[in-house]
Amino acid sequence: PDISVYYYDLETGEEFAYNENEVRDSASLAKIPYLLSVLEETDAFEAKFEEKPDYSEENHKYNLEEKWVYDSATMFKYGSGVLFEKPDGTEATWKELFSYSFINSDNIAYAQIKERFGKSSYNSLLSRLGIDIPTDERFLTARDYGLILREVYSFCKKGSRIGLFMKEEMRSANLNNIIGRCYENRMIAHKYGWDVHAYHDMGIVFADNPYIIVIMTDYDTGGDAVDRYICDIVRFLQQIHNSSK
DSSP: OOEEEEEEETTTOOEEEESTTOOEEOGGGGHHHHHHHHHHHHHHHHTTOSSSOOOOGGGGGGOTTSEEEOOHHHHOOOSSOSGGGSOTTOEEEHHHHHHHHHHSOOHHHHHHHHHHHOSHHHHHHHHHTTOOOOSSTTEEOHHHHHHHHHHHHHHHHTOOHHHHHHHHHHHTOSOTTSGGGGSOTTSEEEEEEEETTEEEEEEEEOSSSOEEEEEEEOOSOOOHHHHHHHHHHHHHHHHHHHHTO
16 A cells, blocks of 8 residues: 555654655545634634633624524535435524534535634634645645644644643544554544545544654555554654653
């Protein structure tokens, strides 16, 4: 298989990488930098207020408790998720749409969030991290995602309501048979991506001293043999991490 690997120790800065600069179709890994960027934007908005934020018309997009209503005629998207199975008129809050995006990698929820927030915060985040803004947001490198996960960790570590929300949603993400099979339940906040020639997972491991793992492959599908192979790579990275202590 063609594979990219990136490891980063969040305390020491030690890293290990292989093919880390190869641009790949990252499938649904691409949801994380966008969701991070708009949650950071929302967090910064809320921080301006000592009490309840002002969700007037100009600022209503930051009200994550606002109701959303599903209309398949205008909102349906192919691919991963669960909302496409719901009937028209299904209600959710915008916060729940973020949950669907993190946990189920739901394409409908993700598209609705993008329509609501636009791309300015996303472009600003990538520029700030020194990542070239891609023409297609799906095409980034394993090192790019390492930088993004470092920012996720910093955002979650601040301990704000929204930062902790992101951490818990990523810890609850499904498809735990890739990187997740190598760790105890909820020890890793992760996001998977899966499409043609794209079978990936990445996450923040909350060990005694936390670290980041990004694994991107050109497999079309998983399965026990593929997942065991990826887990072997994870165990190799665990050995690197433990030997540095």
